[in-house]
Amino acid sequence: MTEKADLQSVLDRAAAGGRITPEEALVLYRDAPLHALGAAADAVRRRTYAGTEHIATYIIERNINYTNVCVTACKFCAFYAAPKDTDKGWTRDLDDILRRCAETVELGGTQIMFQGGHHPDYGVEYYEKHFKAIKDAFPQLVIHSLGASEVEHMARISGVSVEEAITRIHEAGLDSFAGAGAELLPERPRKAIAPLKESGERWLEIMETAHTLGVESTSTMLMGTGETNAERIEHLRMIRDVQDRTGGFRAFIPYTYQPENNHLKGRTQAT
């Protein structure tokens, strides 16, 4: 058990904007009282949003899945259909997508998240066409969508660089990237649950490229497939290092593994 004074000094440093080591983060994760952690995080939030720190906001957003056809076969995924599985696979046409955008606007929504599988035919041109059509019909909708994995995939399909892919879909209407596909960035758990996805380093490199090109993003973490606490901390460190360089991550969204209907079948990775 770590001494209370030691914990508080690490928390005070973090709250003041200092950096903590992975070892210190692991100690906090294991031993720090929840309220002390919350107070340190709140101190950072109040400093970051000084002047508006008393305001909490929300938006109404709709997630529009454009296809479940995917070549990447992540082991935790209950959504995808392999391209040859024509019984399970589906795609939405543009009219259907625009109808869903219209419903979103009617309900007071301001943002859509366009999310789907890595379809073997969908290159940069597919996303350019759809983002442009959405913005032409609903210029008031923010398109916060896709992530580094989709960029890597569409660039490969179209035979262009990720810089070109990002620039073109941004010009077509994409406002910001969602943090999709981060899953777990460290090599061991990533290979265990998403062996066909790009590496964690590559995911971050593409996000950093997007930030540098003026497209901000969020970031995510999938928890609960058997990763260790140290691997969770390493995931955070990897994201933090990019954030310290670009400041382009607007939010961090951790979410939990749902065990039904996927290859892991509720089993977790061996650790």
Ligand code: SF4
């Ligand atoms: S890339 Fe996305 S849709 Fe495809 S298998 Fe992985 S999580 Fe599922």
